[in-house]
Amino acid sequence: MATMWSPGDDSGVLYTLVEWIRTGDFLAEVGLLGDDRHSIQIPHPSPQLLLTPLHAYASSSKSDEFAHTSYLCAICLSERKGVHCLALSCGHVFCRSCLVDMWGLHVKEGQVSRVGCPEPNCGISDAEGAKGLREATEDEARAVLSENELDRWKWLRRKRDLERDPTMIYCPMEYCQEPVPKPKSDNSRVSVSDEDGYGWARLRTCTACGYSFCAFCTRTWHGPHTPCPLPLTSTFLFDYLSAPRDSPERRVIERRYGRSNVLELVRRHEDDQKNRKWLDSSTTTCPSCEVKxxxxxxxxxxxxxxxxxxxxxxxxxxxxxxxxxxxxxxxxxxxxxxxxx
Structure with a gap:
């Protein structure tokens, strides 16, 4: 619009400006007219660019409101300003000093499952309707616990999770002993026998030392189709003989060590038992050297x-x-x- 008037120009300029706006000629000059000359384009920032500052503003406003509001702590039964409290993800608010003492004591005593919301009615209902404590998240624990307590809390949680997992075994290397979880199934290597926990399902690879071993015999990985080497002790043989014929327990042992190997050991065991029975009934032992x-x-x-x-x-x-x-x-x-x- 400044170009329509210059100093010393005595001609009227207001009418020209009004007509310039009324007719829409200004749209092309300011870059708002579309390519088809019939639509208006208003450029604006992408909504994704506004998302981060909007979230930051909302979080800052919420924090300011929380800091200046008073809350009743259900542990010490005192009202504290939000600046001295911590709001858990479940919505319950407790003063930070109470959580520091309470959670710190539970971590010290190894009661990792009790590091959570102290509200009695806060928790997840199980199948029987009983509610369990809602455990703290890592961000909540980091906001309350000291560095040493946080490390111990993480270690206790990891230890508990390992003990709960029946498929978790430990690396057999004496210098390692790291827990090795069951690997995720690979459909390209799954066979019929893998459905029952055999074949490739027996393979474990320690992420700490790289040792690959069999989950059954804990020896070096011997392939998906080779049976485990027979143990030096015959404990498994007694378990096999005590199980009913054609039972799942017997099939487990047969698949683990090979059916032909197990049957051969059974035959040898039965022959040995017959020999021992005959020796006990038909011979006498020397009292000095025990020769029959x-x-x-x-x-x-x-x-x-x-x-x-x-x-x-x-x-x-x-x-x-x-x-x-x-x-x-x-x-x-x-x-x-x-x-x-």
Whole structure:
């Protein structure tokens, strides 16, 4: 508009300005006329650019209002200004000094589940309708606890979560011992056996030391199809034999160690039991070196070929080498007059 008038120009300019605005000619000069010459375009900042300052202003206004409002603390039953209080995410407000003492004591005693809103009716209902304490968030804990208390609170929560997870195991490397969670399923490697927790589902890789191992036997990863090496002890064999035939417990052991391997161990175990039963019923043990002896003929006076001890075959008692037959000549004993029995 300033270009329409210049100093020394005595001609009227107001009429020209009014007509310039009335006809809309000014729109093109100020850049508001659209490309089609029939629409008006008003440029403005993107709403996303306004979102951050609007949020900051709303938060600042809310903080100022909270700081100058008085609240009743349900712990100490005193009214405090908001500047001395903390508003939890659930909406309940408590004075900061009470939360510092209360939460700090719970962290010290290891009661991590009690670090939360002290309001009795605040919590999450379980399946039976009972309410549990709403635990504090990390931001709330950071605003109340000291640095050392916060570190211990995080450690206690992590320890509790690990203990609650039945799939969590610890790295078998002695220098590591870090907890190793069950990996997320990879559909490209899932097989039928993985549905029951076998195959690739047994693989664990420690993120701390990089050791890959089997979740069943905790030995170096031996592949998804190779059974776990048989243990040195036979404890699992007794568990297998005590389980009912075709039971899930037996199938677990068969899949873990290989069915053919387990059946071979069962056969050996049964043969060994038969041998032990026959030895106990048909032989006598030397009382000195415990060598087993079977008598086919002759008297009950035995001499061990290994240690030279003299003993009675009937009762297994050690007898005098100088007079071994005294044992069979003593009245009142179970072997009296039974040298040839």
């Amino acid at each position: 002896y079977e008598k086919s003929m002759g008297c009950n006076h035995m001499t061990c070929v290994k240690c030279g001890a003299h003993f009675c075959y009937r009762c297994g008692t050690k007898v005098l080498a100088a007079n071994p037959y005294e044992h069979f000549s003593t009245p009142g004993t179970s072997c009296f007059s039974k040298l040839f029995d």
